[in-house]
Structures are given as structure tokens and as C-alpha cells.
Amino acid sequence: MLYTSTRNNKIRVSAAQAIAQGISEEGGLFVPVEFPQFNLEKISSMVPMSYIDRAKTVLREYLTDFSEDELSYCVEGAYSAEKFSSPKIAPTVNIYGNKNILELWHGPTCAFKDMALQLLPYLMTVSAKKTADGKTIVILVATSGDTGKAALEGFKNVDNTKILVFYPVDGVSPMQKLQMTTQEGNNVAVCAINGNFDDAQSAVKSIFTNDEIKAELAGKNMMFSSANSINWGRLVPQIVYYFSTYCDLVEQGRISLGDDINVVVPTGNFGNILAGYYAKKMGLPIKTLVCASNTNNVLTDFLTTGTYDKNRAFYATSSPSMDILISSNLERLLYHVSGNDDSLISDLMNKLVTDGKYTVSDKLIGDIKAEFGAGYTVESSVDETIKGHFESYHYLCDTHTAVAVKVYDEYVKDTGDDIPTVIDSTASPYKFSKSVLTAICGETPELNEFDMVDELNRISGVEVPASLANLKNKTVRFRDVCNKEDMSEMVFKLLEL
Ligand SMILES: *Cc1c(COP(=O)(O)O)cnc(C)c1O
Numbered sequence: 001m002l003y004t005s006t007r008n009n010k011i012r013v014s015a016a017q018a019i020a021q022g023i024s025e026e027g028g029l030f031v032p033v034e035f036p037q038f039n040l041e042k043i044s045s046m047v048p049m050s051y052i053d054r055a056k057t058v059l060r061e062y063l064t065d066f067s068e069d070e071l072s073y074c075v076e077g078a079y080s081a082e083k084f085s086s087p088k089i090a091p092t093v094n095i096y097g098n099k100n101i102l103e104l105w106h107g108p109t110c111a112f113k114d115m116a117l118q119l120l121p122y123l124m125t126v127s128a129k130k131t132a133d134g135k136t137i138v139i140l141v142a143t144s145g146d147t148g149k150a151a152l153e154g155f156k157n158v159d160n161t162k163i164l165v166f167y168p169v170d171g172v173s174p175m176q177k178l179q180m181t182t183q184e185g186n187n188v189a190v191c192a193i194n195g196n197f198d199d200a201q202s203a204v205k206s207i208f209t210n211d212e213i214k215a216e217l218a219g220k221n222m223m224f225s226s227a228n229s230i231n232w233g234r235l236v237p238q239i240v241y242y243f244s245t246y247c248d249l250v251e252q253g254r255i256s257l258g259d260d261i262n263v264v265v266p267t268g269n270f271g272n273i274l275a276g277y278y279a280k281k282m283g284l285p286i287k288t289l290v291c292a293s294n295t296n297n298v299l300t301d302f303l304t305t306g307t308y309d310k311n312r313a314f315y316a317t318s319s320p321s322m323d324i325l326i327s328s329n330l331e332r333l334l335y336h337v338s339g340n341d342d343s344l345i346s347d348l349m350n351k352l353v354t355d356g357k358y359t360v361s362d363k364l365i366g367d368i369k370a371e372f373g374a375g376y377t378v379e380s381s382v383d384e385t386i387k388g389h390f391e392s393y394h395y396l397c398d399t400h401t402a403v404a405v406k407v408y409d410e411y412v413k414d415t416g417d418d419i420p421t422v423i424d425s426t427a428s429p430y431k432f433s434k435s436v437l438t439a440i441c442g443e444t445p446e447l448n449e450f451d452m453v454d455e456l457n458r459i460s461g462v463e464v465p466a467s468l469a470n471l472k473n474k475t476v477r478f479r480d481v482c483n484k485e486d487m488s489e490m491v492f493k494l495l496e497l
Pocket residue numbers: 111112113146147229266267268269270271272273321322400426427
């Protein structure tokens with residue numbers, strides 16, 4: 001399997017190189033040159049497997065430059081039983097009828113980012129051995145809240161790596177902030193920036209592609225890489241759980257092998273839903289991928305009109321991990337659906353930088369609409385959905401999951417398409433206790449963060465993840481705040497160069 005770039009499709013690199021490098025030199029994203037095909041027989045063979053074996057079966061097709069021993073080392077290390085609070089790793093839970101929820105937050109930081117970021121450090125260190133000849137890899141992360149913590153936890157104390165995380169100073173939940181600022185490990189640093197996630201992501205991307213900075217780092221035997229979903233190593237682990245949930249539905253007798261399902265994904269950077277698209281292209285029977293947004297509904301507009309326009313108000317919502325106006329991974333979808341048209345993609349991405357918007361052809365958006373649905377949810381509906389699902393089904397959703405649940409309910413109302421469906425649940429409700437508690441009680445409780453966790457636990461009976469409860473006793477290590485213009489300086493300061 002080889003990888004090419006969305007902005008120059010003459011490029012060919014191995015998986016190890018794509019993962020170690022993170023982003024292609026001209027700013028494009030690495031994509032596989034083909035989709036490995038899984039027929040029903042192969043999917044059937046995965047049904048009795050553990051999550052680890054399902055993961056190996058999918059990843060083997062993409063990481064063809066990894067030996068079987070390397071693959072086992074990576075996958076078994078990442079998804080070991082003591083790191084996940086469910087033996088299924090990512091369990092599929094039935095709510096009623098055809099409505100199922102795929103819980104992706106049983107990892108150490110209680111958000112779905114763990115599904116990829118527990119594996120990425122293993123993939124990265126094996127890849128670096130193959131390609132980066134002894135260089136220290138510096139992972140730069142822009143986070144809307146969950147990637148930062150999951151990446152810190154994955155990379156802490158990993159030899160030959162350093163990790164620097166930038167988060168929007170007012171753009172994360174108190175629990176998310178505490179998770180990051182108390183991070184332990186000898187190779188980690190965290191800094192807030194005055195700006196939003198898009199500012200952080202754009203600054204990180206420009207640092208990555210800055211030749212001067214790269215040269216300075218190379219002089220110290222270091223190189224940058226990325227743990228954001230622009231890195232192929234972040235996306236490929238996410239393909240696995242779409243196969244896994246399908247197998248679970250077969251195992252639970254909710255579908256027969258070969259039946260179509262729909263998938264609904266609460267979306268920000270378009271990474272999670274893109275992994276679902278890859279699974280579909282590989283032959284997994286997914287009919288429609290429904291893209292769910294919050295009030296920052298730039299993707300809903302794009303998927304209905306064909307115009308992507310980030311020139312709009314930015315809202316800080318109760319689902320902060322989806323407060324994003326520049327969805328990086330849409331670039332990969334456009335590349336695939338346009339028939340690998342790298343010059344079109346370069347052109348569109350330049351327009352996004354210069355004008356903040358672009359419009360694709362009717363044909364292109366038509367082809368996308370054939371496979372994707374879209375909808376968004378306003379804040380008051382998020383609260384109603386959390387309350388409604390708790391009262392009717394005793395199921396406690398976090399705010400991000402509630403966005404997807406609500407969009408799904410509307411989708412069924414509008415289309416009548418109620419075939420078996422999996423809704424991705426992307427975070428533990430305890431990461432957003434204040435919002436969840438307010439939704440259930442109808443008013444904001446006057447409690448500190450940890451008392452809110454206890455109160456939510458008292459009301460719901462849902463177990464509090466130990467990693468969140470333990471934060472109470474940790475000391476804050478990182479207090480730096482910088483302006484987005486000063487991020488590159490901050491990188492050097494934090495690296496002590
Ligand atoms: C990151 C995140 C999302 C958005 O996922 P993308 O892959 O960026 O689309 C949704 N919910 C939660 C809780 C997240 O952390």
C-alpha cells in the first residue's frame with residue numbers, strides 16, 4: 001500500500017513515511033492510493049474476533065510496510081484491557097429498535113480520540129525507526145479539547161518524542177483544561193492561546209510547513225510530526241471501529257450479514273466521519289453517512305449547497321470539540337470523490353486561505369450527497385435531547401453525542417430512512433458535567449466541577465471514570481498563555497532550544 005498527497009498525486013510514500021511526516025511537503029494530506037476490499041466472507045470472519053484481532057485485520061491492509069510482529073506490538077499495546085473500561089473496547093449499545101450507540105469513550109481520557117491516540121504513538125515510533133533515522137519527533141498539536149489530552153496521554157514518556165499542545169484559552173471545558181494542565185510526563189508541554197481552535201490549527205499547520213523552522217529543528221536532530229487528524233496514523237485506527245460495530249450488530253442479531261446500516265457522526269474536523277467513508281469504500285455495507293454539526297454548521301451548509309464558507313460568526317457551544325469552521329479532512333473527501341483531482345484540490349484549498357470560501361461543481365456535490373446526509377442542532381435541542389434520552393431510556397449522552405442523536409431523529413423524520421443505525425458517541429458525559437447536569441435539571445447548579453461530577457453520578461447512577469475523579473488530587477503544571485502570532489517562539493521556548 002502506498003500513499004499520495006491530495007495536492008500532488010505524483011507523490012508516493014510508504015505508510016511509515018506518511019505517519020512519521022504527518023503532512024505532505026506542499027501542504028497536502030496523505031491518502032491511500034487505493035481502498036483494500038473486504039467482501040462479506042471476510043467481514044463474516046471478523047465477527048467472532050476480539051477488537052484487537054479486528055484491528056489487526058483492517059490495519060494489516062494499510063500498514064503493509066509493518067511486519068506482523070510490529071503490527072501485533074502496536075495493536076496489543078494500544079488496546080490492552082487495563083487501558084479501557086470496557087472489555088469490548090468500543091461497545092455498541094441498543095437504545096431502542098434500530099437506534100444504536102457506538103461508545104467510543106472507554107479509553108483513558110474518556111473521549112473517542114483515545115481510539116486513535118492510544119495507537120498513534122506506537123505507529124509513530126515504529127515508523128520513525130524505519131524512516132527518521134534516530135531523530136527526535138516533535139509532535140505539535142492544536143486541540144479543541146479532547147485531542148490534546150488524548151495525545152499527551154498517548155505520547156507521555158515515549159522515547160525519542162516530545163509533545164507540545166496548544167488549546168484555545170476559553171474554548172475548552174473545565175474538565176478538559178484540567179486534564180491537560182495537570183498532565184504528567186517528562187516530554188510534554190501545554191500552552192493556551194488567545195484565539196479559537198481554527199487559529200491554533202492554522203498556526204500549527206504553518207509552523208509545520210515553515211522551512212526556516214524545520215531547518216532549525218533538523219540542526220538539533222529533531223523533526224515535526226502531527227497527532228491531529230491530518231495525520232494518516234490518526235485516521236486509520238478509526239476505520240476499525242466501523243467494522244467492529246457492524247460485526248457487533250451481526251453478533252447481537254440486530255442485522256444479518258450484508259444488511260445496510262446508516263452511520264451518524266458528531267463532526268468537527270471531519271476525521272471520524274471520513275474514517276466511516278473509508279470503511280464504506282472498503283465494502284462495509286454503510287448506506288448513508290450522516291454528518292451532524294452544532295451551531296457552527298459550516299459543514300451542513302456545504303453538504304447541502306456545495307459552497308464552503310468559513311466567513312461567518314463563530315459560536316462557543318456546549319459541544320466545544322465541534323466548534324470548528326475549517327474542517328481539515330474534508331480535503332481528503334474532495335480528493336477521492338473528484339477522482340483524485342489534485343489540481344482542483346490545490347485550487348480549492350488556496351481559495352479557502354485567500355477568500356475563506358469555495359464552491360464545488362454540481363457534479364461533485366451531487367456525488368457527495370449520494371453518500372452523505374447532513375444536519376445541525378441548536379443549543380436548546382441539545383439540552384432537550386440529553387434530558388429526553390435520560391428520562392425515556394435511562395441513557396446519559398454527553399453534549400456532542402446529543403448533537404448527533406438529535407440530527408439523527410430529524411433525519412428519520414425528514415427521510416423515513418430508519419434502517420439499523422449506529423450513532424457515534426464521542427465523549428463521556430462526565431467530561432461535560434455542567435452542561436449535562438444543567439440539561440437534566442433545567443438550571444445551572446452552583447457547584448464546583450467535582451461536586452457536579454458527584455451530583456451527576458448521584459442522579460444517573462452511571463459510574464464516574466477513575467481518570468476524571470483522580471484529577472481532583474493533581475497539581476497544575478502548565479499555565480502559559482500566548483498570542484497566536486507568538487506560537488512559533490513558544491515552540492522553541494517549550495523545547496528549550
Ligand atoms: C474531536 C471530537 C469530535 C469531532 O470529531 P472530528 O473527527 O474532528 O470530526 C466530536 N466529539 C468529540 C467529543 C470530540 O472530541
